Amino acid sequence: GDSVTQMEGPVTLSEEAFLTINCTYTATGYPSLFWYVQYPGEGLQLLLKATKADDKGSNKGFEATYRKETTSFHLEKGSVQVSDSAVYFCALSDPYGNNRLAFGKGNQVVVIP
Amino acid sequence: GAVVSQHPSRVICKSGTSVKIECRSLDFQATTMFWYRQFPKQSLMLMATSNEGSKATYEQGVEKDKFLINHASLTLSTLTVTSAHPEDSSFYICSARVGGLNYEQYFGPGTRLTVT
Numbered sequence: 001g002d003s004v005t006q007m008e009g010p011v012t013l014s015e016e017a018f019l020t021i022n023c024t025y026t027a028t029g030y031p032s033l034f035w036y037v038q039y040p041g042e043g044l045q046l047l048l049k050a051t052k053a054d055d056k057g058s059n060k061g062f063e064a065t066y067r068k069e070t071t072s073f074h075l076e077k078g079s080v081q082v083s084d085s086a087v088y089f090c091a092l093s094d095p096y097g098n099n100r101l102a103f104g105k106g107n108q109v110v111v112i113p
Numbered sequence: 114g115a116v117v118s119q120h121p122s123r124v125i126c127k128s129g130t131s132v133k134i135e136c137r138s139l140d141f142q143a144t145t146m147f148w149y150r151q152f153p154k155q156s157l158m159l160m161a162t163s164n165e166g167s168k169a170t171y172e173q174g175v176e177k178d179k180f181l182i183n184h185a186s187l188t189l190s191t192l193t194v195t196s197a198h199p200e201d202s203s204f205y206i207c208s209a210r211v212g213g214l215n216y217e218q219y220f221g222p223g224t225r226l227t228v229t
Binding site: 004036041042043044045046089100101102103104105106 | 117119147154155156157158159162206208217218219220221222223
């Protein structure tokens with residue numbers, strides 16, 4: 001079935017550092033791809049999405065490009081802030097399965113002042 | 114806008130008892146609601162999809178008689194864990210969608226269930 005793989009382990013970095021979180025996927029067909037963010041004590045929020053190959057999703061300084069050739073959707077931000085500390089989930093939407101979402105395990109990001 | 118709440122945020126119950134978790138869309142009507150389960154350091158796993166006024170569709174491997182889902186109105190869905198066991202301890206998250214397949218899901222903050 002469709003699945004999403006995120007890099008292992010939490011990510012700790014200093015303020016203004018460059019952030020990359022890797023995400024690769026396995027899917028039949030042509031899924032839409034998403035990044036969700038979960039701040040402490042809150043529900044998941046959609047951060048950005050891309051619906052077809054070579055699309056770039058962007059929001060709040062974060063970007064991710066839908067790479068069909070490498071089946072990837074890596075999340076990047078050029079200069080993180082302490083307020084970016086959260087858990088980030090990569091997900092795909094199965095167009096043949098009622099658009100159900102399949103999630104990666106999530107990555108805890110901690111930004112140190 | 115598009116806020117989803119869950120109640121309770123945390124619950125502790127004894128083995129063999131049942132516990133109900135509520136999911137509400139506060140400022141929109143949700144035609145479809147989803148229930149997920151999340152184990153520590155694991156991804157969210159979809160348990161079931163429910164449409165208002167109809168029976169829920171359960172994912173493979175999810176016991177429908179154990180996890181009762183009711184979507185009685187366009188703003189409320191409930192998940193009842195019946196005859197709870199310690200292995201049911203988990204983080205349960207709901208989401209709601211306002212329209213058809215191309216509409217975004219909005220997530221609740223989750224409910225931490227501990228069965229002793």
